[in-house]
Amino acid sequence: MASLQDEIRQALHTQPELDLAREIERRRDFLIDYVSQAGASGLVLAISGGQDSSLAGRLCQLAVERARADGRHMTFTAVRMPYGVQADEDDAQAAISFIRPDDALTTNILGGVDAICDEYFEATGQRMTDHSKGNVKARVRMVLQYAIAGDRGAIVVGTDHAAEAVTGFFTKFGDGGADVVPLSGLTKGQGRDMLRHLGAPSRLYEKAPTADLLDHVPGQTDEDSLGVTYDAIDGYLTGGQTPPDDAELIERKYRATEHKRRLPVTFQDDWWRTSQVG
Ligand SMILES: Nc1ncnc2c1ncn2[C@@H]1O[C@H](COP(=O)(O)OP(=O)(O)OC[C@H]2O[C@@H]([n+]3cccc(C(=O)O)c3)[C@H](O)[C@@H]2O)[C@@H](O)[C@H]1O
């Protein structure tokens, strides 16, 4: 019988070794194919200054440039979405310079997020927790990307990859809400290698990954939130020997977050009867 580690690796389509040039091409071509098939005008993605959106954003721009070279009309819209003033705005600008998108917009989510929090307070008499407010930030970013994509006839790009998918480390219907996910199956280290291969400035892949969603702990690293390193997660996903405590934590998170990797549950579904070990 296959181990849970093998099942997860299969479900998330991870590969131990990558031919970087080929993978970049494959994912770029997937974006071109998808936009063409959908009859869409192009792609939309929020750019944070972190590793994942820098990589996905550059793949989007490479895709639309390639499509145009082949005579198809396609454009990429990159969207900055700070909450107020972002501490690592310099990195975000470095990401935009690296990506060189056809169009770069800036929206500030502070007004929208704070209005939702005020409404919540009015209704409940309680302040929304910082954790839930962080998820509201992620969901407001999703709402804006869909408004832009809707008006432009474009497709929304997500940045989920295997190291986030396995732990369910994303906001359901927030950054998890997207139409296409060109980084699927990649470990965090493979994404870093691709970004380096694409000639990104090192500050974009050497910085500590952060969801940066909390007012009270700005810039909290993903590894601190998760309680496990990306190296350990990547090792697990590529079939390596993983320290038992790390493997146990990863598997517990995987089981508990199955609902995030599925569409909303219907009464005809039964996957959830076996998946939830909290
Ligand atoms: N068993 C179940 N079946 C169906 N639905 C279930 C469920 N258990 C919870 N739920 C639903 O899911 C909700 C909880 O999920 P969710 O709203 O996502 O919230 P939650 O998982 O609590 O928080 C999101 C986590 O992802 C992290 N994150 C978010 C965004 C970006 C990044 C990043 O790396 O950049 C990281 C964030 O720091 C936080 O730790 C519950 O409120 C409930 O509505």
Ligand SMILES: Nc1ncnc2c1ncn2[C@@H]1O[C@H](COP(=O)(O)OP(=O)(O)OP(=O)(O)O)[C@@H](O)[C@H]1O
């Ligand atoms: N401040 C932000 N401005 C614009 N988009 C954001 C911001 N924060 C998050 N996002 C969007 O949400 C996605 C998920 O965030 P996540 O932190 O996982 O990725 P990242 O910031 O691109 O990379 P890293 O994981 O290395 O921090 C981002 O890829 C981006 O599309």
Ligand SMILES: [Mg+2]
């Ligand atoms: Mg980030």
